[in-house]
Structure formats: structure tokens, C-alpha cells
Amino acid sequence: MNALKAETTGSLKLTCLSVMLAIAGLNSATAQETVDTDKLFKEGIFLREQGQVFSSIEALETVLSNNPALNRARLELAVAYYRALNYDQANQQAQKVLDDPKTPENVRLAVLAFLAQIKRDQVALVAKPHTFEGSISLGAQYDSNVNVGPGGAILPGGLILDPGSVPKHDWAAVVQAGVTHTYNSPSVVRIGETATRFLWQTSAGLYQKNYFNETDFNLTALSLSTGPVFVAPDKWRAKLNLQVDGLWLGGNYLGLYTSLSPTVTLQLKNGELTWDALVLNKAFDRDIDVGRDSNYYSTGLSYGHLFLQGKLAVQGGLHVFMEDASANRFTNDGWEAFVGANVVAWQNGNVYARYSYKDTKFDGVEPVFGISRDEYEKRLEVGFGHNFKEGFAKDWRLSGSWQKTENNSSVSIYTYSRHIAGVTVGRSF
Numbered sequence: 001m002n003a004l005k006a007e008t009t010g011s012l013k014l015t016c017l018s019v020m021l022a023i024a025g026l027n028s029a030t031a032q033e034t035v036d037t038d039k040l041f042k043e044g045i046f047l048r049e050q051g052q053v054f055s056s057i058e059a060l061e062t063v064l065s066n067n068p069a070l071n072r073a074r075l076e077l078a079v080a081y082y083r084a085l086n087y088d089q090a091n092q093q094a095q096k097v098l099d100d101p102k103t104p105e106n107v108r109l110a111v112l113a114f115l116a117q118i119k120r121d122q123v124a125l126v127a128k129p130h131t132f133e134g135s136i137s138l139g140a141q142y143d144s145n146v147n148v149g150p151g152g153a154i155l156p157g158g159l160i161l162d163p164g165s166v167p168k169h170d171w172a173a174v175v176q177a178g179v180t181h182t183y184n185s186p187s188v189v190r191i192g193e194t195a196t197r198f199l200w201q202t203s204a205g206l207y208q209k210n211y212f213n214e215t216d217f218n219l220t221a222l223s224l225s226t227g228p229v230f231v232a233p234d235k236w237r238a239k240l241n242l243q244v245d246g247l248w249l250g251g252n253y254l255g256l257y258t259s260l261s262p263t264v265t266l267q268l269k270n271g272e273l274t275w276d277a278l279v280l281n282k283a284f285d286r287d288i289d290v291g292r293d294s295n296y297y298s299t300g301l302s303y304g305h306l307f308l309q310g311k312l313a314v315q316g317g318l319h320v321f322m323e324d325a326s327a328n329r330f331t332n333d334g335w336e337a338f339v340g341a342n343v344v345a346w347q348n349g350n351v352y353a354r355y356s357y358k359d360t361k362f363d364g365v366e367p368v369f370g371i372s373r374d375e376y377e378k379r380l381e382v383g384f385g386h387n388f389k390e391g392f393a394k395d396w397r398l399s400g401s402w403q404k405t406e407n408n409s410s411v412s413i414y415t416y417s418r419h420i421a422g423v424t425v426g427r428s429f
Contacts, residue, residue: 037063041073044080051235052193053084071097078114084195085188085233087122091115125197126186132179137426139174145418146170146214167416170214174422178205178223189230199229201239220248238264255284271305274317291327298322300336311344329364332373349386355379366411375409396427 044059060077064070078093097103098111149167180203189196207221225243241261247254259280266273277299284292302317315338322333340354355378362373383401388394400423409415 037066037070041070041076044073045076048076048080048083053080053195054190054193056080057084071100071103075111082114082118085125085197086195087118087125091118091122094118125184129184129186131182131184133182133428134179135177135426135428137174137176137424139176139422139424139426141172141174141209141420141422142169143172143211143418143420144169145416146211146217148416148418150413150416168214170211172209172211174210174424175208176206176426178203191230191232194232194235196230196232199231200227201229202226216250218248218250220251222246234267236264236266238262253285255282255286255289257282270307271303274302274304276300276302292325292330294323294325294330296321296323302338313342315340327364329362329366329372331363332360334358334360345384346386348389349384351382351384353380353382355381369411369413371410373409373411373414375407375411375414377405377407379403379405395429396425399424399426 040059041063044056044063047053047059048056057077057080060073060080063073064077067073074093075097078090078097081087081090081093094111094115098108098115103111145167147165147168149165180201183200185198185200187198189198203223203225205221205223207219207223209219211217223243223245225241227239227241229237229239231237239262241259241263243257243259243261245257245259247257257280259278261276261278263274263276265275278297280296282292282294282296284290298319298321300317300319302315304313304315306313318335318337320333320335323331325331336356336358338354338356340352342350342352345351358377358379360373360375360377365372381401381403383399385397385399387397400421402421403419405416405418405420407414407416
């Protein structure tokens, strides 16, 4: 996706340069225009620059039907077809300008560059309709509170916890692997005035965390996801993802998570605005989890902005959520906000930080305590990454992170602190 975005952005910049050069040469060669033709010509360009490429094509086609020799309009039409991702028509219109013996030499050079770009984009669009990408990573992790136990064995009111419920710390080995298939359709989908590319992405993944001593908390997740993707170059992209996750805890089947998540991202100058939502069904299998089956809903906005020529990225967002569980004590709602930054700190390396705050209120009353949970969570994460470009580790990435979580609850048994630190090596292929 990033490669597609970068390729398209570069293509459009080259197109604009070519058109500026070409129109500069054609202005002196085509001075005979009627008032109505000139008005419609300007309207066609205005519509195109406002993103209404299909209306622009109609206007410029009308200009050419009245004056087929007006190469200035023909070249603008070629650009409109290019932005509509109709490379055949863009090539055809630009070639007519090139074939005209009256076309100035400086215009020919610009048109030749434009035609070469059209050919490159056309080849890239149809060359690989199916692509596969795999990834694998191996890591080690230290967890100060594997079982998410409260801060002490003695709780307010004199309650004493079972020794198995106090915080336990341990090291773990973490393995992740996945494969993604992308179908890139050569057809262009028209959505209103926008030409979009259509893709379909399907992925499968494995996550395995094995603790050295606290094996009851070993976690396995098998994931499968699929869904359509629409990309309007330099404007927006949208995705609808259906995902199924099978979960195992301590070697025993925990349950099945099934989710549907739409995402829409608007591309702005040096930034992106994203809306996302999640509908998640949690179906647990163990007797101990009776009452936890639920439907979870969330939605929110986030915004990211680039500074310092892309070396610094800052992002922040706000989400609201609610969870309707089969047992009232697990039903909850609340909100979450986050802010983060990523900076290119050295060649092929970056550092990042992220802080989040989550406020949750539960409906039902907790047994023994006789009150409902009202809690907030604070989480801070800092980390680094480095991509190796040469040597024996070429194409591998080394990353590390430290995360601190503090959860404060009106029900003391749910108040805890947790630190997780780890290092990972991985690569894509």
C-alpha cells in the first residue's frame, strides 16, 4: 500500500511538470478560441483540480468536439484521463499531440516524458495482480505481572489473596509469523467523481508467547482476515476487514473472537485523518469464563502529521467504546485517548513513544465487594527500531520496547501495575 501511494504520488508530480512545460509551449501556438470554448476549457481544468475528474473529462471532450485541433485542451484531457486511472485514453490523447507536426519541440519533450510515465504506471498496474508477503519475528520478553495481580496480598478490609493471585514475574519467548495475499484488480472503480483502485487482501497469522515458568499463561492466537480495499491516489483509502481469532491460554482453548472493522483515511497535506470502527464478538469456551461472552463496539478518530520533511511523525486520537456482556458485571463503556510520536533518529533507525489513557465504567456489582467497577488505565510505551541494509543481517529489523501499565479501580482487586520489556528480530519477504 505504501509503495502504491509513493509510486502514484511521484507519477502525479511528474505529470504536473510535464503539463506545465507542454501548456507553456502550446499557449503561443493556439490563440484562436471562441469565448464559449475558452470558458468551458477553464471550467474543465477547474473541475479537474477540484477532484471532479469525470466532469472535467466531459467538459474537455466537449471543447475538443468543437475544436479538434486545440492541442492545449487535448493535453489537459490526457491529464484528466491519467488522474482517472484510464491509461489507455491518456496515452491516446497525449500521442495525438505528439503526432501533430505543429507541436513545438519543447512540448514534444514534455509529452514524451508523460507518455513514458503512463507506460510505467500501466505496466505496474497489470504486472502483478497477485502478490504474497510473508513475515516472521522472534523475541524475548520480561513481564513483571504475568497474571495481572493486584499490588499486594492484603486488600482493604482485611481480605487476604490466595498466593496464586499475587503478581508473578517471568521471562517469555515470543514468535510471530504471517502471510498476506493481495489481489490488485486492473479495473478502475468509479466512486462519484473519484477513480479508485480495488484490492482484496487476505492474511493469516500466528502469535505464540511461552513463559519459562508460568506456563499456565502461555498464549496462542491464530488469526485469519480478509476484506476489500479501495485506494484513491493522493485522496483517500478505505478498508473493510473481517477477522477471526482463535485463542488458547495455557494450552487450553480459550475462545473465539470474530470482528468486523471498517477504516477510512483521508490524505491531507503532510497528514492523514482516519476514522475507524470495530464490532467484535467474544465467545468464550471455559466454565470459568461464564458471563464474559459479549459484543464489543468502538469507534473514533485519529490524526497523524509529518514534520521535518517526514523525519518526525506525531499522531493522536480519541475512541469511545461499549461492551454488552451476558453477565451485567462485565458490561461496560468508556473512552480512550492516545498521543504518540515517531522520529528518524539515525540512518535506518527510529525511536518512538506512545501514551494512552482509558476510562471505563462497569454496570454490574462485583461479588464480595458490593460495588461496581469504575477504573482508569494509564499506559506508556517507548521503543526503537533499526533496519539492517547490509551484512549478515541484511533485510532484518531489530526492535525493542518498554511498556508500563497502571490500572486504578474502585474495586481494589483490579488495581495493578505491570512492566513489559522486550527485544525482537524479524523480517518480511
